[in-house]
């Protein structure tokens with residue numbers, strides 16, 4: 001049977017009484033939203049009810065609302081604030097990274113702390129980076145009685161992740177002997193997912209695994225390995241250079257509050273250590289070559305890479321790599337790109 005719709009108290013008309021009268025719902029008077037922001041709806045939600053997915057626990061819904069209300073907050077679209085209403089999905093996220101006692105986990109955007117709670121209960125020590133100062137304070141207060149959490153109120157895209165991680169790991173190592181690499185488990189804002197991936201995947205010497213809840217379309221594109229597909233892009237070369245990605249499971253949009261316009265999916269990236277990444281003289285020149293190759297999507301490589309060397313040198317390098325002289329970027333695998341780079345880019 002489909003789960004019953006839950007009222008969305010963030011949308012007008014806002015009638016508390018009617019919610020309290022509902023036999024399925026419980027809203028203490030203190031959950032009233034502070035301030036009035038109704039004039040500027042924060043998400044493109046048009047229904048006056050939130051239809052929750054099967055398995056969504058009304059308690060998760062209410063605790064999310066209570067947490068937001070305690071800080072007088074409404075979700076902000078600019079911060080990609082779509083909160084997870086289904087604690088069993090948080091558990092599946094933690095299980096996808098096999099989070100266990102003694103693990104150190106980086107969480108980006110803890111929000112109300114629903115995933116943080118699952119990570120801590122799995123025995124992990126968590127470094128959480130939250131841009132919204134209200135949510136950072138909220139999650140800090142929520143877990144004030146545990147020493148298994150450190151919250152940084154920073155913009156993840158701008159912060160120096162590796163130095164934060166290194167000092168966090170050092171502080172833990174002082175108190176307990178641990179040597180295994182850290183993990184990342186996060187329900188991230190969709191609008192900065194590419195920035196986050198670009199920042200994290202080259203960090204195989206700190207993290208063994210990155211498990212992210214992403215927009216479904218982006219998730220499917222990132223795990224794409226087949227050549228000659230229009231979805232095959234420089235980001236695929238980047239992802240496969242630094243990791244082995246795997247699509248874990250899909251998450252319907254009905255599991256979030258407020259509900260986004262798209263579904264989501266979880267991807268696990270198993271990170272390669274620096275020594276296991278393909279050998280190129282310079283990653284900077286390698287990715288610059290890959291980007292140039294794709295800039296002229298329909299162009300042959302012997303044309304689009306002419307700023308690096310002559311077309312006859314490119315044709316010769318393609319031939320030495322057992323590739324036709326008319327090759328286009330979407331026809332090259334990661335190994336092909338590596339071979340080509342090492343032949344044409346002078347040290």
Ligand SMILES: C[S@@+](CC[C@H](N)C(=O)[O-])C[C@H]1O[C@@H](n2cnc3c(N)ncnc32)[C@H](O)[C@@H]1O
Pocket residue numbers: 079080081082083084085108109110111112113114115129130131132135154155156157186187188189190192
């Ligand atoms: C999709 S919500 C997820 C919240 C929570 N983890 C959950 O599952 O319900 C994304 C969270 O990331 C935070 N956030 C947005 N941009 C951020 C940034 N640049 N750096 C760190 N946190 C950010 C938002 O404030 C929000 O709490």
